[in-house]
Amino acid sequence: MNLLRKAIAATAVTFCGVLAVSCGLESGGALPLSVEPGSIQPVPELEGVPITVGSKDFTEQVTLGYIIEFALSAAGADVRDLTNIQGSNSTRDAQLDGQIDVTYEYTGTGWINYLGNEIPIPDPTAQFEAVRDEDLERNGMVWVDPAPMNNTYALAMSRQTAEETGITTLSEYADLVNRDPAAATTCVETEFNVRQDGFPGMAAKYGFDPARANRQILQTGIIYQATADGTQCKFGEVFTTDGRIIALDLVLLEDDRQFFPKYNPAITMRKDFAEEHPQVAEVMAPISAALTNEEITELNRRVDVEGEEPADVARDWLVQKGFVTLP
Amino acid sequence: MTAAVTTKPTAPAARRSERARLLVQPILVLFLVVGVLGWAFSRDLTATQKGSLNAANIATLTWQHVLITVVVVVIVVIVAVPLGILLTRPGFTKLAPVFIGIANIGQAAPAIGLLVLLFLATGTTGFWIGVLPIAFYSLLPVLRNTILGLQEVNPAVIDAGRGQGMTAGLVLRKVEFPLAVPYILAGLRTSLVLAVGTATLSFLVSAGGLGILIDTGYKLRDNVTLVVGAVLAVALALLVDWCGALAEEFLGPKGLR
Amino acid sequence: MTDLDTPHTNGSTVSGVDIVLEDVVKSYPGQEKAAVDNVSMRIPAGEIVVLVGPSGCGKTTTMRMINRLIEPTSGKITIGGKDALSIDPDKLRRGIGYSIQQAGLFPHLTIAKNVGTVPGLIGWDKKKIADRTDEMLDLVGLEPGLYRERYPRQLSGGQQQRVGVARALAADPPVLLMDEPFGAVDPITRALLQDELMRLQSDLGKTIVFVTHDFNEAVKLGDRIAVLGNQSHIMQYDTPEAILAHPANDMVAGFIGADASLKQLTLTRVAEVELLDCPTAYEDGSVDDLRAAISPRKIKWGIVLDARDRPIRWVSLHHLATATSLHDLGDPIDEVMSTQSTLQDALEALLAESSASTIVTGLHGEYRGLITIDTLVAHLSAMREEHAHDDEDAEPQQDGASERGTPS
Numbered sequence: 001m002n003l004l005r006k007a008i009a010a011t012a013v014t015f016c017g018v019l020a021v022s023c024g025l026e027s028g029g030a031l032p033l034s035v036e037p038g039s040i041q042p043v044p045e046l047e048g049v050p051i052t053v054g055s056k057d058f059t060e061q062v063t064l065g066y067i068i069e070f071a072l073s074a075a076g077a078d079v080r081d082l083t084n085i086q087g088s089n090s091t092r093d094a095q096l097d098g099q100i101d102v103t104y105e106y107t108g109t110g111w112i113n114y115l116g117n118e119i120p121i122p123d124p125t126a127q128f129e130a131v132r133d134e135d136l137e138r139n140g141m142v143w144v145d146p147a148p149m150n151n152t153y154a155l156a157m158s159r160q161t162a163e164e165t166g167i168t169t170l171s172e173y174a175d176l177v178n179r180d181p182a183a184a185t186t187c188v189e190t191e192f193n194v195r196q197d198g199f200p201g202m203a204a205k206y207g208f209d210p211a212r213a214n215r216q217i218l219q220t221g222i223i224y225q226a227t228a229d230g231t232q233c234k235f236g237e238v239f240t241t242d243g244r245i246i247a248l249d250l251v252l253l254e255d256d257r258q259f260f261p262k263y264n265p266a267i268t269m270r271k272d273f274a275e276e277h278p279q280v281a282e283v284m285a286p287i288s289a290a291l292t293n294e295e296i297t298e299l300n301r302r303v304d305v306e307g308e309e310p311a312d313v314a315r316d317w318l319v320q321k322g323f324v325t326l327p
Numbered sequence: 328m329t330a331a332v333t334t335k336p337t338a339p340a341a342r343r344s345e346r347a348r349l350l351v352q353p354i355l356v357l358f359l360v361v362g363v364l365g366w367a368f369s370r371d372l373t374a375t376q377k378g379s380l381n382a383a384n385i386a387t388l389t390w391q392h393v394l395i396t397v398v399v400v401v402i403v404v405i406v407a408v409p410l411g412i413l414l415t416r417p418g419f420t421k422l423a424p425v426f427i428g429i430a431n432i433g434q435a436a437p438a439i440g441l442l443v444l445l446f447l448a449t450g451t452t453g454f455w456i457g458v459l460p461i462a463f464y465s466l467l468p469v470l471r472n473t474i475l476g477l478q479e480v481n482p483a484v485i486d487a488g489r490g491q492g493m494t495a496g497l498v499l500r501k502v503e504f505p506l507a508v509p510y511i512l513a514g515l516r517t518s519l520v521l522a523v524g525t526a527t528l529s530f531l532v533s534a535g536g537l538g539i540l541i542d543t544g545y546k547l548r549d550n551v552t553l554v555v556g557a558v559l560a561v562a563l564a565l566l567v568d569w570c571g572a573l574a575e576e577f578l579g580p581k582g583l584r
Numbered sequence: 585m586t587d588l589d590t591p592h593t594n595g596s597t598v599s600g601v602d603i604v605l606e607d608v609v610k611s612y613p614g615q616e617k618a619a620v621d622n623v624s625m626r627i628p629a630g631e632i633v634v635l636v637g638p639s640g641c642g643k644t645t646t647m648r649m650i651n652r653l654i655e656p657t658s659g660k661i662t663i664g665g666k667d668a669l670s671i672d673p674d675k676l677r678r679g680i681g682y683s684i685q686q687a688g689l690f691p692h693l694t695i696a697k698n699v700g701t702v703p704g705l706i707g708w709d710k711k712k713i714a715d716r717t718d719e720m721l722d723l724v725g726l727e728p729g730l731y732r733e734r735y736p737r738q739l740s741g742g743q744q745q746r747v748g749v750a751r752a753l754a755a756d757p758p759v760l761l762m763d764e765p766f767g768a769v770d771p772i773t774r775a776l777l778q779d780e781l782m783r784l785q786s787d788l789g790k791t792i793v794f795v796t797h798d799f800n801e802a803v804k805l806g807d808r809i810a811v812l813g814n815q816s817h818i819m820q821y822d823t824p825e826a827i828l829a830h831p832a833n834d835m836v837a838g839f840i841g842a843d844a845s846l847k848q849l850t851l852t853r854v855a856e857v858e859l860l861d862c863p864t865a866y867e868d869g870s871v872d873d874l875r876a877a878i879s880p881r882k883i884k885w886g887i888v889l890d891a892r893d894r895p896i897r898w899v900s901l902h903h904l905a906t907a908t909s910l911h912d913l914g915d916p917i918d919e920v921m922s923t924q925s926t927l928q929d930a931l932e933a934l935l936a937e938s939s940a941s942t943i944v945t946g947l948h949g950e951y952r953g954l955i956t957i958d959t960l961v962a963h964l965s966a967m968r969e970e971h972a973h974d975d976e977d978a979e980p981q982q983d984g985a986s987e988r989g990t991p992s
Binding site for chain 2: 651674675676677678679680682684685686687688689690691693694701702705735736737748751752761
Binding site: 089187189190191193194195196200216217218219221222225226229231232233 | 373374375376378379443446447450451452453530531532533535539542543546547548
């Protein structure tokens, strides 16, 4: 009797769990905070329009996702929250399937990962236009409102290493590798290690043998601390907008030969949705324009280093810029 | 997770099927390795994939993985067996729950947490940072089984040994320990397999291993690399389990089979 | 003088030494009463002394203090005159044989390795150990060639016990401690093992301290029995006959059980009692002479013997009345008793045959006499009277020899 009851309870819990999860994925949750209009005024055509906003599962994406949500909420839409979707390509799939309507996607990701091109375009505007055109044609996806911020790969070093070596550019780094590999231990994670737009490609572009460089493979997060410590990692692979760059006083090397792809975030929507609600692009335009590397790195720092909630940080920034006001 | 890790040594009836497995398992391993490598290299690999899937890299990563596993096992044996012996000596038995509790934490805590904690505590990365947490993680089965094996020794046998004038040390060396060996080997076998599996995380602190292939494949959505990494890790686990079975079969005292 | 065939030792080989316990106490911390409260006893060399008592009385504790598996709280123990408490305990134990109920054979070692344990500890060379192992296995009735390389789990319980005994004897210790060694085997095997032990003892003459809770076993094996009560107090320490004939108190009597008298019968052999006479004649003897010999007697029977004095037939006066020769005269004899049989066997035979008397023959089958119920009863009364004056102290009779069967 006891066993039967347990079995029923287990089945019920599982069922509810599955229901909850599947419901969550499909309809999205409510916004965690509320906002009032600021410079963004209510738009009649968006009044009560259900819009589901998604994002990938890392800090910057989640913050950007909330920025879209609060902006559109201030404009009067009925916004559902589907930020923090696990898995790199899940967001893209969700958007193609119609589970999410709007997200910030990176031009480089679209060009290389989704459209399968191997060679990135160095000029950010040209890159954006190329992605916009090809993705619209092939997949019916619309790209608008690119931001100036560029979250791409870079090599960083600690302030101390910078002062000791006097290196400022990747070309100088390449020289160091060729001269004295032991002094140039570089810490990377697995993806960057093999990607053509990662270390191997960089080595080719800058003229050094990737095998000669003393590479260490670490977990992404650990690299920042290890690079700041400077003992095992003189140089480390970082993302240019990561908050820890400020927090750990890391110095970025300049990509003087323009190797790394540009990853400017832009608003992406399905074609039918974009055509039905052109106001979305209008509302988001000034926001995208305000998103620079300095701004976003500071937002990332507040979340990753200070431990604040992405939603709070997103709203604070919008308030600070005057886009919305607190209720 | 505290899985039921006090594995008892295999009973005689199960021994026969064990013997059959002893022949089949290495063949299965060979089959898996040849199969997956053959499959991977027969495909058109992109430049990115070739970065991971080349003979030198696979060999290096496999070797690193084996090395990590071997060192983990050595550490586990050196720590857990003497500790287990100590905790069954009169006067120390009260401490046994304490150490079992600690080993339990080792196994319950997520291995990745342990790896990162050790990195933060020491500020370094490298082989030992990748090995020590795995050793801590794999400690419990051997410790528990050493204690259990020694507790299972028939008290009459120990009494007879002491009664005939064997010193306590002699009884431990010549009677208790040999009788506990089957249990220890069973626990060791479990530890070995745990170690191989968990060592797929060691790369996160720069200790290398097959985990690199798995992580690369996952991040790049490159199923070929992912599968190669995963299948090789599984094959290694099966091989290591087979070695454990061999040890159980041939290293235990003859009189007990 | 009758054939004083002492059942246990033949007197000549005594390789054992005596053990003396003086005021030995064992108390455990936290317990009000001592487990062993002031035990003093002397175990003579070459004898089997059995410690019997109810469970929990402390008999095993007492025995285990002799080889210091349990350390006495106070008191003195000497073995062969040497103070046992001043020697290194492990060294002490190598000189004392130890046999326990579950045998305690090392399961991961061969029988040979098991038996050779103590010689190995002492440091004998390999050949000596191997020879001795074979000798010991032979001694306990296990063929060395067959059993040497086997493992304990391949042996039956009884065989394992035999190996246990062989192991205890391997280094030829003068003292043997046995803690209910036959308790875990079936009754048939137990009887066989007890007989084996007695046979071994008759050859070896060790000093054996034997613990059991089975009083019958104690009577069968013991030269002396110490009946122990709570806290190992010695209630009576004497020969089996003495205890059976005259239990010191109710507790001892209760321990013996209701059939003390019957038990006593097992202790005496037919050879030790006075047998009744009966007229005999050879086959070619005179009928008249026999008739004349029988007539005045109460029992109107005679026995015809063959040329070697062996009884072949009963003849009654009735048979003789019309007989001319003793050849083929009378009834054939069914059962005879040998002088080696116990009085209990005699009682069994008398009851089984429903006859008043049974013929007793000697070692070669020659006629010795008759035994009747009266003989048995008379013997028992004599025993009772003899031991009515025994004291209750722990010292055994001074001369150490058994007091059985003095002919009346």
